[in-house]
Amino acid sequence: MSPRKTILRELSRQYREHGSECLKRPSEIQGFGEAPEKYQSAVNRLLQDRLVEGRKDEEGRMALALNQHRIGDVKRELRPLWARPAMWAVLVLVAVVVGAGFAI
Numbered sequence: 001m002s003p004r005k006t007i008l009r010e011l012s013r014q015y016r017e018h019g020s021e022c023l024k025r026p027s028e029i030q031g032f033g034e035a036p037e038k039y040q041s042a043v044n045r046l047l048q049d050r051l052v053e054g055r056k057d058e059e060g061r062m063a064l065a066l067n068q069h070r071i072g073d074v075k076r077e078l079r080p081l082w083a084r085p086a087m088w089a090v091l092v093l094v095a096v097v098v099g100a101g102f103a104i
Contacts, residue, residue, distance in 0.1 A: 006029065006030065006042075007043060007064070008046070010024065011074075012074060020065060020066070021065075022065070023057050024065070025057065025061060026040070026043050051073060052065065053067050
């Protein structure tokens with residue numbers, strides 16, 4: 001799984017369990033220790049896209065939380081491949097082409 005999806009999935013799980021005020025440090029996210037440059041780049045991109053918010057925790061360090069105004073966008077990004085409309089369009093198109101091949 002990509003660092004971006006890993007971060008969003010972890011923050012989404014935390015949001016469901018503890019609410020919007022619960023913060024998580026980037027270094028606490030699974031996989032951050034193995035590839036910190038990839039995860040830091042993903043965090044910066046998520047902050048730029050405003051899917052997550054950077055706040056200071058009780059110790060004054062940067063922590064992340066989901067942007068409450070963009071929860072729909074986060075859910076859309078986390079949905080599985082088979083739940084995406086473009087995937088269904090491709091499947092229908094393939095079925096039409098195969099069906100037309102049998103009709104000939």
